[in-house]
Amino acid sequence: MIPFKENKKSIMKAFSNKQEERKEKKKKKLLALAKIVQLNDDDRRESAAEQIAAATCETSAHNDDDGFVKVTHKKKAAKANAKKPQISLPEQGLRTEDEPQNKRPKLAKCESIDGDSSDTSSSTELAAEQQRLKLQLTEEQYKDLRRQLRQRKRELENVPILRMREFGQRASLETPQNQRTPIFLTDIQHLLMSALIGKKSPCSPDRWCYLEKPLRLSHSVVLILEGLSLYHYLSNESKFSQTNQIFQTRLELVLPPLKDGSIIEEMAQVPLTNVQAHKLIEEHGSLESAVEMTKDPTLLVKAIFPINEACVESKKNNLNVGDKFPRTKLLLSALQMVDEGYPMPLRGELSERFKDYVFTKDKYEPVTDNSPMFGIDCEMCRTIIGHNELTRISIVNEKLETVYETLVMPTNKIVDYLTPYSGITAEMMQIVTKTLGDVQRELKELLPPDAILVGQSLNFDLNAMKMMHPYVIDTSMCFNLSGVRRRKAKLQTLAMTFLKEAIQENADGHDSVEDSLASLKLVKMKLANSLEYGDEILTQKKRLHDIMRLASGDNIKNNLLAYASQRDKRTAIITSGTLQSQMKEILMKTEEISIQETQKSVSLYELDTNKQAINKAREVALEHNLTITNLRLGIEEFQLDNAEKTVMKIDKWIAKLWQTVAHNGMFLVLMGGSTECASGVAKIAIKKNATAVAASIAATTPITM
Template sequence: MKAFLTKREERKEKKKQKLLALAKMVQLNDSDRRETAINQLAAQTGEIVSPNDDDGFVKVTHKKKPKSIKPAVTVPEPLTATEDGPQTKRAKLAKTESIDESNSDTATDSTTEEHQRLKLQLTEEQYKDLRRQLRQRRRELENVPMLRLREFGQRASIDMPQEQRIPIFLTDIQHLLMKALIGKKSPCTPDRWCFLEKPLRLSHSVVLILEGLSLYHYLSNESKFEQTNKIFQTRLEIVLPPLKEGSIIEEMAQVPLTNVQAHKLIEEHGSLESAVEMIKDPTLLVKAIFPVIEDGTPAETQKNTLPTGEKFPRTKLLLSALQMVDEGYPMPLRGELSERFKGYVFTKDNYAPVTDQSPMFGVDCEMCKTIVGHNELTRISIVNEKFETIYETLVMPTNKIVDYLTPYSGITPDIMNAVTKNIKDVQNEVRELLPPDAILVGQSLNFDLNAMQMMHPYVIDTSMCFNLTGIRRRKTKLQTLAMTFLKEAIQENLDGHDSVEDSLASLKLVKKKLENGLEYGDEILTQKKRIHDIMRLAGGDSIKNNLLAHASKRDKKTAIITKGSLHQQMKDIIVKAEEHTISDTLKSVSLFELDTNKRAINKAREIALEHSLTITNLRLCIEDFRPDNTDKTVTKLDKWIDKLWQTVAHNGMFLVLMGGSSECPSGVAKIAIKKNAIAAAAEMAATTPINF
């Protein structure tokens, strides 16, 4: 029995020594990381960072030299005995840690000798304390919010060559803010372009909008934004709405939804996701990309009655610019997409704003494979809302056909023998045929437009607004949709598909949906509606917190600060928000309309810490960027950004949107999460593996 206790004590002693070796290596690695983080922080702020020995957090001084940082894991004093360099220490500790836990006498002897040389000894109390510290360190690492770019985000970086860059959209930023405010329960996530870890650990979010400062202005004066460049590592190209609409602030203001607002929207629209989409204009960014000519009529007066029999606006089925890019629709954007769609033409030179009365046209194309290795247009059909065929023609591809794809296209060599019309002829005829506010309808219409080599701003895709699988990315075939909802059998001809038949089916499906409601034909929205109805009938109130994750903080406060007056539409949004505030005394949205940009910045610095989300909208004019004013303007903006950054609390997210210039629709999105040296070291430790 005594021998067993000896072996047990021996194994426990080895475990202590291995734990101590791990702690020593963690300490050495953290020391290096912390030193790097402090140097980076000092470079960003121009201040000297030193440790606060009372609580382990850093404090900022201005003239003193930095001292050594208190380690995240404290090794007991008797254990720090060697004066070798860091690399030698790591080697020795690695050797100690790698000792086998077997009962080998040789291993025991070498372990004992090494421990004695390094004077590594732990009492039982020190052993327990060390375990506690390591557990605490792991918890700290788990509580650090981080932002990591995914492939789409990396492609948007302004560090990428222009010809390879694909911008993100304002909707992407909105989804990021939704995730920051609500966390995992957010109905809109930024997963398309980034991954936000530990969103609920963010202390608050501060957004600064610089209307009038475009991507061109920034890149032309990038070196002059000295402090700004030190703050931000994430710098992305972004497409923003036209400046004249002032819709940047309006779009951002629709992000924070209180619990009561969300509950009401769910009642009206079946799900929060559909509600968020319903209150947005899907063409907002499309207007910044395509040549849409406004007629000067205020947006509120453009709204008209719905066509007879339709239950909701057809414009709500239009794809947004973000959806069009994701689905591969041809878009007149710069960078990689401009090369991909080189040679494509617009369906009109200029477009009119789309309305609830804009006419819809069903479109379908058939293609054959050519010698260049891809499919080219061989037939196109267009039908109107009266289900009349208004355009139908065969097209001779530019390149030689090598596969007619007859089972799908219905095209044969005999059919193509007498065809002389080419794709340029088709493009000219389509441009003459379509009105400037036409809405094109089709199943996976991106393939048809690519075959036509044409770009169009207003499209409804039946593969996206109908869904039978309950999975958004898994699309249902047109043949199945037609049988399910129209009770019509299509694509049964053994000689191939009929493009007139397919275009009619797509148009009929959309009209059927408009007659029945937004959830019709969409299993995802239908399921959410069912769940909500069940919970509502059961008298449950948890639906609010389940969707918005506001169990502890209920309604989050938002501040909107702007130079000048907001549009009436924006004020209406705020009024509606206030109508549903739970507290009678606490305002959910605070609005400050100030007369100068400087006063707006000062107000933001004053109240940012009191709100979960602070949006500050500054307005710059053309005169600010004239040659004799540019340096002064840039210096002033750089100073304001730096001051606002100093106001942001630790773990706060700071987002600067530069854009809205009438000369350039592209802007810059800069994003940073503020961390002290301890948090920065923790983040580096989480992303950098420790080798034992």
């Protein structure tokens, strides 16, 4: 029998040998992984260096013409990316004796850096790999290499990523036109707000995309090309050679009507700084309501519906008697109407869905703060085609008078009268002869061109009427009892809570006149109070802000933006030509609380030409969190003789701005609509590591062992 002490020694020796063997395995795995990483980085740098060299050659030919010293840009880019880590292996680890230089070792099994495996086949393969590679790492080299790989992993985890959600994918130019639904300028605003503020932003782009690690973005650069429409882009897409290499995300975009400064003016309505946010919160109670109050909800609606802008000057825009705030602030925006399923005359998939629908007016007038409101409600019955069709419609005016009331015979045979809900019976419909077409014609004559329709989930009513209308107030959206935006209260609950009226209690079914009156009364009551009235979400935000402000006594820092940043986000706005007075007023208000010129959070540059604007953007982009450059392109520049030259010039501008964007910077190109085509294009890219490293190859040196 073996003595206990000797047996214990042999066990401990075997255990120690196994530990050493396991440690050697880790070293070999780590070295193989580092080798793969290094070779991949080398390939990416070589590829990116070739692209930059080609772009530099092309750009250098125009250097004298542009009047921009590129050395300045390279120094700034190098400075922005100098801290980027690279993996460097010991010399004996670069290549094996029997392996070609371009062949890479493969790991037998995916495993973490500090992981372990009991797989015997894996051990055999690792032993063979160790013998073949004939590599030896000292303990010092092993620790240093592991440190580099961990640092590399942390860097990769901190890279911002933009992913498309379903709405974003549906807006992609890769989607067939008949299935495409565009995004809106509001969507782009929400993305920029998240890029500046992060998760605390009151405006999330989650409707159409997901921005991961937004605060890791170094800065954002936006280029607006007014006059370059979707039609112009698609007609010359192949000529945007450099642009097509930069962008993978290309989306159809609905923009405001083409007029000087309209796009950039709308972009600037988002509160970009702590100073501006504080002022808006003080004025409107909460940041979310401030954002809504400073924007025109009908701006994009004007680009979609036939609205006569010439009438706007002759119309008064004073508050209606009894209103405490503008009623236009309760109107649904174009984005909300699409999200809620309202019929809209848009291209693509929506165009096919609503092809049989008609407008409530052939031509509309701009809505104002004293435009008349009409409560509307419809009742439907199920027909043989399996859908609900219109069988009754009621409309009331602001004096609570019924101005339109009729039963309607559906096009198809009724199979279910839905009497407990609709109040419609077979007896009621026996003598009805009025058709949907008759109702549509009568409503066109009845409604004024700036009418505001009010109702509970009005999208269902308009779809039943097969009509489209630009100005709507939906009580299911401007009232909220739950504190969750998507959880909507029933009209019966809202009427009892705020009006103290019991509705929809008739055993014979709903009354469309009663429902339309309830909706209109609710909106009138809200207008007589405040924007937050009846909306638990806005009320909670205002209450939270007040508590924080009283607790600290620090008015400026205690807003929702201060959580994400200790200082203001700096913004540069660059235009070719002068801005409209309205836009300048917005910028002036932003700086009202600034003490010194050096503390200005928004810098404005008005240049004479597009070329000068591009050069200025390249000069200041790295010094600001957000740079918006607005260029104007005339109709003549896209005429047959000039189109190709114009496109090549724009392509060069985009490529130059892309070179200016720093590592982890976001670049957006918004191709604005023209008089020929209201649709535009949004191109979005985040500069990834490989390109950033390649841009600063000359200024960076790898870590050595």
